[in-house]
Amino acid sequence: MVNRGSLRSFTLLNFLTLFIVVNCNTSCPNYHHCEFHPGHKLDCFSRWGSHSKKEWRCEQQPGTGTSKKTYTLIIQQETYCTRLGQNEKIQIFENKNMTAMAVENPESQNCTKVIFKGTPKNLFRCGPPVVASFYRHSGILDVKVGWLKHDNKLIQGYTVRYRPMGELSWEISDGKGSREIRLNSNWTYVVEIKCISNSKCSQCPWSAPYIIPPELKMQPILTGLKEMEHPVAKGSCLVSLTWKTVEIERPDGYFVSIHKASGEPPSEHFNTTDTEIRLHLSCSVYTVNISGFNNVSVSPALSQTIKSCDSIPRMDTERLNVTVHSNISFTVHWEPQLLNNYVCYSVEWNQKNQHRAAYLSFFENTWSNWTLNFTEPLEPYKRYSLSLHTRPNRETCNLKHINSSESTFGSKYFYYMEGSPISAPTNISCYNVTSSSVVLQWSQIPEEDLRGFLLGYNIYYKEYNNRNTRTAEKVVSVDADLTSYVIEELKSGTRYQVNISGVTQAGKGVRSITCFFKTYKPVYMKDNVIIVVFVTTIVLLIVACPALKRSKAILWPSIPNPENSNAIQKIEKSCEIELLDSLQTLKVEEWHTNSLQIIEESALRVSLLNLFAVETKEDSGLMAPEQIQEDPIKDIILDQPANLEMTGLPNTQTAFTCGYTTLEIFQQTVKFQCSPTSSQEARDELHNMSEIKPVLDYVGQFCSSPTFDLCTRL
Secondary structure, eight states: OOOOOOOEEEETTTOOOSBOOOOOOSSOOOOTTSEEOTTOEEEEEEEEOTTSSEEEEEEEEOOTTOTTOOEEEEEEETTEEEEOOTTOOOOOOTTSOEEEEEEESTTSTTOEEEEEEEOGGGOBBOOOOSEEEEEEETTEEEEEEEOOHHHHHHOOOEEEEEEETTOOOOEEEEESSSEEEEOOTTSOEEEEEEEOOOSSOOBOOOOOOEEEOOOOOSOOEEEEEEEOSSOSSTTEEEEEEEEEOOTTOOOSEEEEEEEETTOOSOOEEEEESSSEEEEEEESSEEEEEEEEEOSSOBOOOEEEEEEOOSSOOBOOTTTEEEEEEETTEEEEEEOGGGGGTOOEEEEEEEETTOSOOEEEEEEOSSOSEEEEEOSSOOOTTOEEEEEEEEEOOSSOOSOOOSTTOOEEEEEEEEESSOOOOSSOOEEEEEESOOSSOEEEEEEOOOHHHHOSOOOEEEEEEEEOOTTOOOOOOEEEEEETTOOEEEEOSOOTTOEEEEEEEEEETTEEOOOOOOEEEEOOOOOOHHHHHHHHHHHHHHHHHHHHHHHHHHHHHHHSOOOOOGGGOSSGGGOOHHHHHHHHHHHTTOOOOTTOOSOOOOSSHHHHHHHHHHHHOOOOGGGTTTSOGGGSOOOGGGGTSTTOOTTOOOOSSOOOOOOOOSSOOOHHHHHHHHHHHHSTTTSHHHHHHHHHHTTOOTTOOOGGGGOOOTTOHHHHHO
16 A cells, blocks of 8 residues: 655644744734745645534645654735634635745744645535445456545545556546446556545545555465364364465455354354464364455355264164154154253254255253254155254353364264165176086165165075076075175076065165076086096196107207318318329310220229228227228229229228218328328329320219219319
């Protein structure tokens, strides 16, 4: 809020307190030595006073630091001049011009003065309003003003000017009575009000500025609702509510109202600046409304229903009971020991899960029962909940306040009239079926379809066949709190049908849809043996296959292909080159094929035998001599006599096989053939073989075994 400037008022009737009393001669002093103070302002006017009389008043707005200074006020009308004295009455002529002069510190040489001139008949002032109220909602500002009693008769209208905070230009609204001005709800505004001037109200000054904060549009947000762990008393609870507001809205405080959902008075209202309250309540249903407020608006209310004491004690018939006489009367009975501590009671009853309840409070100190008569009738087949509350006050049993006012003794369900269930259990399933039993499971009947207290379930089952032949139906009754049951002593291999219905005091309800199941046939010993043998065989095959493969790999390893051996790749290059150079001398002249001469064949054979031998004396320990295979090269040479004499080469007894050999043995044999001392004669023989007549066809015909790659090179 913007405060008006500090004004010093000079009242001419009984209100003079700040002026020095001076004697006035026929001429008024002019105080020429006093300077005019441009920062001061003097304003004189008349208005209706508190005694329904006109009062003249002069107001000066002094400079800073003038609270301890003295003033002299001089009023002059033509030749009439007066100095104001304390509690002195003077006469003002309304038709004569008036000059008023206020002198500050007149006895000082540094005095200052300020002068006002005007006609008294034009100086009557109305307003500003003594009260102004503002209310913002939905982007609209409602303005209501109040005037002094005498001003209200003279004022015919008023003007409102407003502007957003921080701006200079004003918007004007003229009219009568209450005003609605459309504003931006998110902005802060400055508002000023004055009356509209007329012949009776010549002066209408602006009021002090009013600050209009933004409109509160968002309701508080509930952040917590919980019951404290330790209740204050039995049958009651301590509830804590916490809330918050959005950041853009900062209310000055909160309006909180709380009342019973039944409508029983009183309804408590209070303001708070906190965002948490704690309430000590009974096990009844309450409604709490919380709204934020500032000086011009109230936010939408947060409305919260509190159903405290979630576990209301359900009493047995000995402690609390209800006897229904008709649809407009019933009697409540409670245990007699309660009379020792309480005489004021309150009963609330309503349909279950409905917050609106009927109520009645009463005084009873003799009998432990009370008959209630009411006008709103009870409905048949509807479940009602009744709660009995005790109140500690003895003067009157009416509720005086909400907090710490009562506690709940207990509650009870009752029906005015019961009926049989109109629906059946659902989700019926049959599982764990054996040759003689089955397990049934189902969902409970909805409470609104029970129309009475559920006493239990009836299970109907019988054999099912397609020939429409009648079979005896069996009925099993189970407790109301069960949702599963095991049916036993059934026939094996038989198809059955099952239905379930609920039962109340009024009778049996409708049956559920039919559930079908079939029991299994018994399994005999012979069939069991076959199954066991079959399963055992499958298991043995699965386990034995990996074992057989591992045994074969250990006992009968596979012989690798010699062509893939690295031994062949390790032949010394020098030996290979020498041997190939010797064999190169064998030339085949295809143009002379009439004759063939063989010179020293045995030498060639011995050389070949020595070259390809794969077994040595070092390897003889691995294989018996009689197991060594016969040299297959004997079958290679065509028409060769068996007793050819081998000369010219060393007589080596080396067995040649088509098997695999070691790299070490193979290299020894090759080195022997390629050494210059031991194989010189063999090379001479091969050189002599180059003298074979050109009538030779193809030397490669001597070898036909694919084992020797060297033959193809020859």
